[in-house]
Amino acid sequence: xxxxxxxxxxxxxxxxxxxxxxxxxxxxxxxxxxxxxxxxxxxxxxxxxxxxxxxxxxxxxxxxxxxxxxxxxxxxxxxxxxxxxxxxxxxxxxxxxxxxxxxxxxxxxxxxxxxxxxxxxxxxxxxxxxxxxxxxxxxxxxxxxxxxxxxxxxxxxxxxxxxxxxxxxxxxxxxxxxxxxxxxxxxxxxxxxxx
Amino acid sequence: xxxxxxxxxxxxxxxxxxxxxxxxxxxxxxxxxxxxxxxxxxxxxxxxxxxxxxxxxxxxxxxxxxxxxxxxxxxxxxxxxxxxxxxxxxxxxxxxxxxxxxxxxxxxxxxxxxxxxxxxxxxxxxxxxxxxxxxxxxxxxxxxxxxxxxxxxxxxxxxxxxxxxxxxxxxxxxxxxxxxxxxxxxxxxxxxxxxxxxxxxxxxxxxxxxxxxxxxxxxxxxxxxxxxxxxxxxxxxxxxxxxxxxxxxxxxxxxxxxxxxxxxxxxxxxxxxxxxxxxxxxxxxxxxxxxxxxxxxxxxxxxxxxxxxxxxxxxxxxxxxxxxxxxxxxxxxxxxxxxxxxxxxxxxxxxxxxxxxxxxxxxxxxxxxxxxxxxxxxxxxxxxxxxxxxxxxxxxxxxxxxxxxxxxxxxxxxxxxxxxxxxxxxxxxxxxxxxxxxxxxxxxxxxxxxxxxxxxxxxxxxxxxxxxxxxxxxxxxxxxxxxxxxxxxxxxxxxxxxxxxxxxxxxxxxxxxxxxxxxxxxxxxxxxxxxxxxxxxxxxxxxxxxxxxxxxxxxxx
Numbered sequence: 001x002x003x004x005x006x007x008x009x010x011x012x013x014x015x016x017x018x019x020x021x022x023x024x025x026x027x028x029x030x031x032x033x034x035x036x037x038x039x040x041x042x043x044x045x046x047x048x049x050x051x052x053x054x055x056x057x058x059x060x061x062x063x064x065x066x067x068x069x070x071x072x073x074x075x076x077x078x079x080x081x082x083x084x085x086x087x088x089x090x091x092x093x094x095x096x097x098x099x100x101x102x103x104x105x106x107x108x109x110x111x112x113x114x115x116x117x118x119x120x121x122x123x124x125x126x127x128x129x130x131x132x133x134x135x136x137x138x139x140x141x142x143x144x145x146x147x148x149x150x151x152x153x154x155x156x157x158x159x160x161x162x163x164x165x166x167x168x169x170x171x172x173x174x175x176x177x178x179x180x181x182x183x184x185x186x187x188x189x190x191x192x193x194x195x
Numbered sequence: 196x197x198x199x200x201x202x203x204x205x206x207x208x209x210x211x212x213x214x215x216x217x218x219x220x221x222x223x224x225x226x227x228x229x230x231x232x233x234x235x236x237x238x239x240x241x242x243x244x245x246x247x248x249x250x251x252x253x254x255x256x257x258x259x260x261x262x263x264x265x266x267x268x269x270x271x272x273x274x275x276x277x278x279x280x281x282x283x284x285x286x287x288x289x290x291x292x293x294x295x296x297x298x299x300x301x302x303x304x305x306x307x308x309x310x311x312x313x314x315x316x317x318x319x320x321x322x323x324x325x326x327x328x329x330x331x332x333x334x335x336x337x338x339x340x341x342x343x344x345x346x347x348x349x350x351x352x353x354x355x356x357x358x359x360x361x362x363x364x365x366x367x368x369x370x371x372x373x374x375x376x377x378x379x380x381x382x383x384x385x386x387x388x389x390x391x392x393x394x395x396x397x398x399x400x401x402x403x404x405x406x407x408x409x410x411x412x413x414x415x416x417x418x419x420x421x422x423x424x425x426x427x428x429x430x431x432x433x434x435x436x437x438x439x440x441x442x443x444x445x446x447x448x449x450x451x452x453x454x455x456x457x458x459x460x461x462x463x464x465x466x467x468x469x470x471x472x473x474x475x476x477x478x479x480x481x482x483x484x485x486x487x488x489x490x491x492x493x494x495x496x497x498x499x500x501x502x503x504x505x506x507x508x509x510x511x512x513x514x515x516x517x518x519x520x521x522x523x524x525x526x527x528x529x530x531x532x533x534x535x536x537x538x539x540x541x542x543x544x545x546x547x548x549x550x551x552x553x554x555x556x557x558x559x560x561x562x563x564x565x566x567x568x569x570x571x572x573x574x575x576x577x578x579x580x581x582x583x584x585x586x587x588x589x590x591x592x593x594x595x596x597x598x599x600x601x602x603x604x605x606x607x608x609x610x611x612x613x614x615x616x617x618x619x620x621x622x623x624x625x626x627x628x629x630x631x632x633x634x635x636x637x638x639x640x641x642x643x644x645x646x647x648x649x650x651x652x653x654x655x656x657x658x659x660x661x662x663x664x665x666x667x668x669x670x671x672x673x674x675x676x677x678x679x680x681x682x683x684x685x686x687x688x689x690x691x692x693x694x695x696x697x698x699x700x701x702x703x704x705x706x707x708x709x710x711x712x713x714x715x716x717x718x719x720x721x722x723x724x725x726x727x728x729x730x731x732x733x734x735x736x737x738x739x740x741x742x743x744x745x746x747x748x749x750x751x752x
């Protein structure tokens with residue numbers, strides 16, 4: 001890298017370029033940082049943006065955020081690990097969330113989780129070894145009238161059974177391209193940020 | 196904008212709506228959309244366009260209409276006629292509906308839901324009065340139904356003291372679960388000394404099985420903002436925070452849009468409605484922690500920290516956000532404010548029972564025929580909710596229990612079906628009103644397993660700050676696990692009861708203090724199921740497999 005000695009250009013400075021990785025996604029984080037004028041209270045908002053941009057919170061990201069907000073890294077790590085919404089490991093290509101709220105539980109959502117766990121040899125909260133599918137459970141997605149509910153890549157699927165859930169996941173995995181624009185995905189995408 | 200402008204705006208919108216012969220309201224909340232609601236909405240718009248009914252017909256995407264399991268729902272408002280409600284609407288049926296109202300061709304009869312069925316007749320909509328009738332993204336729709344007039348009235352005609360007095364007189368109690376009188380809380384914050392005060396709306400609805408707050412935030416965001424602004428005026432705060440659960444991105448988006456729309460029209464922000472009062476609202480998005488529903492934990496989360504509770508006192512009313520006096524109320528509580536100011540305290544106090552005034556929203560779910568969101572006057576019996584509004588337990592099975600209050604509440608058995616639903620009666624039964632989740636269970640639910648389910652939830656969600664909750668929930672879960680896998684002895688029951696009392700009495704915050712409630716209430720009402728599991732190795736509901744582990748005596752040191 002050569003050192004530039006020319007006078008500062010009059011065009012707007014591009015904060016993203018300042019990050020050694022040159023990753024443009026950092027500019028999204030910088031924008032949020034600026035919106036909250038680098039207030040330390042905005043840590044959770046900044047982490048939300050970071051996770052939306054990168055999919056998960058890597059160590060580098062946490063260090064970057066800690067540095068920008070002038071917070072100890074332990075503090076940032078503490079917050080990132082406290083909240084369920086933040087994930088510190090990369091997520092799979094497809095994401096399947098089974099709601100385990102009370103209404104879904106009463107309507108036997110546990111059997112759906114068990115069926116999926118067995119079929120893809122993955123435990124809830126983890127990603128398959130080939131990185132194709134993340135299986136997660138959620139504590140109530142607020143669609144209790146439709147229990148049991150499954151959220152597959154952002155699409156809320158009502159009244160599932162273990163068999164229908166397996167079939168849905170199998171089809172979703174078969175679609176080579178991420179079919180995010182399907183009719184169902186248009187509706188309230190829960191966990192949008194993880195897509 | 197001042198009050199006269201507001202009225203002009205309302206009149207103009209009402210006139211605009213009256214130019215349409217027929218308004219087709221399509222429910223666009225999550226449950227209906229998941230059942231194919233957006234296809235129905237598109238089909239209606241197409242049918243209107245194809246038929247050339249643009250001038251006469253209007254398709255509106257609204258918030259929740261209530262009977263979520265019957266979705267997609269449609270309500271047709273005709274000029275001068277009665278509303279017609281349709282259930283399970285398909286795109287084909289929606290074309291027929293448009294044709295029926297335009298040219299009097301036959302209507303899809305099997306989709307018509309009579310509006311006098313008990314599901315609607317037994318309800319009393321106060322907080323949800325606009326939900327299902329307005330487009331939540333349009334400020335004009337809300338104003339046309341009398342929105343922001345309560346705020347205008349409070350700012351012009353009432354002193355902050357008078358507003359607090361009105362809320363005290365109305366008898367409104369916190370809808371978050373504990374039922375603390377709202378007016379007293381407001382008055383406490385009003386009297387507290389501080390150069391800056393805050394108002395916080397608690398929309399962190401973590402209680403599994405409850406979605407009232409989400410529906411209110413998604414279906415009628417301005418109602419909530421108006422309530423917060425009135426609260427801000429009453430207590431002398433100029434900044435409000437709306438804490439929305441991270442799982443509800445749509446609610447957060449709609450609220451942010453609503454805030455912008457209201458600010459642009461001068462209904463929020465500085466010099467609201469041409470008064471000297473300034474109030475600004477910011478949305479804060481949670482990140483998935485049940486404990487953040489507890490007020491001190493929620494404030495920690497707003498300040499960007501781990502959501503761990505701190506001991507009270509000092510109460511938030513004295514020292515809350517950034518050590519300033521802070522008013523925290525549930526979203527539903529703020530939703531009740533505008534109607535109280537509009538119709539007066541006596542009107543509100545006339546609803547409900549002697550000690551619990553007004554209405555309560557319940558999310559009716561589980562094993563009932565019609566699940567959905569209902570708003571009923573306080574004091575209605577559980578039987579009316581289950582059998583009249585909910586339509587009874589399907590598949591000819593018997594009602595076994597109703598669970599209220601989520602992981603902090605308890606189970607009400609069939610013997611107490613005639614209990615009135617109010618704060619005191621539910622507490623006397625060992626349950627709580629809670630935020631309003633109401634899960635109906637039939638005879639195929641094992642109550643020990645239910646207790647284990649909630650204990651697992653509390654174990655996961657315990658923030659880990661205080662020992663009784665962190666360790667106690669794990670131990671209680673372990674004991675329940677033993678009971679459900681058949682390795683428990685009667686000694687375990689004693690240990691479990693002992694632990695319940697200890698965790699209840701020594702935990703720091705509401706999460707730990709109420710975590711044993713589901714266990715205690717199931718032991719109280721369904722002791723025979725526990726003993727059947729332990730003594731006879733039998734699960735009466737056929738849920739638990741009891742031959743997995745050998746019986747082991749716990750050795751006590």
